[in-house]
Amino acid sequence: MNPAARDTQRGNVDPSEIAKFEALASRWWDPDSEFKPLHEINPLRLDFIDARAGLAGKRVLDVGCGGGILSEAMAHRGAKVTGIDLGATPLEVARLHQQESGVTLDYRQVSAEEMADEQPGEFDVVTCLEMLEHVPDPAAVVRACATLVRPGGHVFFSTINRNPKAYALAIIGAEYVLSLLPRGTHDYRKFIRPSELSTWCRATGLRVREQSGLTYNPLTRTYRLAPRDVSVNYMMHCSMEAP
Numbered sequence: 719m720n721p722a723a724r725d726t727q728r729g730n731v732d733p734s735e736i737a738k739f740e741a742l743a744s745r746w747w748d749p750d751s752e753f754k755p756l757h758e759i760n761p762l763r764l765d766f767i768d769a770r771a772g773l774a775g776k777r778v779l780d781v782g783c784g785g786g787i788l789s790e791a792m793a794h795r796g797a798k799v800t801g802i803d804l805g806a807t808p809l810e811v812a813r814l815h816q817q818e819s820g821v822t823l824d825y826r827q828v829s830a831e832e833m834a835d836e837q838p839g840e841f842d843v844v845t846c847l848e849m850l851e852h853v854p855d856p857a858a859v860v861r862a863c864a865t866l867v868r869p870g871g872h873v874f875f876s877t878i879n880r881n882p883k884a885y886a887l888a889i890i891g892a893e894y895v896l897s898l899l900p901r902g903t904h905d906y907r908k909f910i911r912p913s914e915l916s917t918w919c920r921a922t923g924l925r926v927r928e929q930s931g932l933t934y935n936p937l938t939r940t941y942r943l944a945p946r947d948v949s950v951n952y953m954m955h956c957s958m959e960a961p
């Protein structure tokens with residue numbers, strides 16, 4: 719790809735979002751840090767993905783992988799995982815951690831759109847979790863994910879719904895009352911309704927197969943999958959129809 723085209727594709731990035739995660743990256747694998755919620759939801763989302771896509775032996779692309787919490791867990795389940803992110807420091811942390819944990823993954827600093835140009839249709843499974851709400855044009859990332867998956871393959875997204883309850887719980891509750899996340903982690907305007915995400919998916923040829931909420935109980939301090947409650951955090955499972 720020529721440099722101008724690359725710059726255009728890298729246009730779908732908010733530098734302040736990348737900087738935010740780079741500043742926190744050294745604590746990515748500390749289960750009591752700002753990344754505690756990601757550590758706590760990881761077994762739930764890993765099982766959700768594995769049960770539907772069967773990770774062992776699959777070529778998996780993890781878009782917006784950060785420090786590699788999900789990427790590594792999928793590699794431990796036997797997947798051949800490539801993790802991509804535009805943050806340099808989270809990727810350094812991910813590479814260091816994989817050495818400690820003894821699994822092999824390929825981490826690359828590249829955008830989903832660039833990757834889609836390079837390797838269309840090459841992945842059995844594409845995951846893009848907790849990332850869409852941090853980019854200026856999430857529909858473009860959805861299109862890239864759809865290009866990257868092979869016909870018959872699976873794509874998983876997770877993000878946060880946009881409604882007053884999501885504002886109250888994901889921003890006021892999580893950032894200001896319970897301090898589960900640093901203030902400013904999320905911008906309400908970037909939250910995405912399931913209907914919007916479904917529309918973007920269908921426009922690419924992806925079939926939306928299932929969605930499930932991920933709820934937090936502040937009394938027991940536990941998360942669980944809630945198939946009928948997508949009012950705040952939710953996951954979406956899609957598959958690419960064969961032509």
Ligand SMILES: C[S@@+](CC[C@H](N)C(=O)[O-])C[C@H]1O[C@@H](n2cnc3c(N)ncnc32)[C@H](O)[C@@H]1O
Binds near residue numbers: 735787788803
């Ligand atoms: C909340 S973290 C989620 C990390 C990981 N997906 C997970 O769920 O464990 C969001 C990640 O998205 C990355 N990110 C933000 N904008 C991006 C972009 N335009 N392209 C690639 N990655 C991006 C950040 O660097 C950060 O690592």
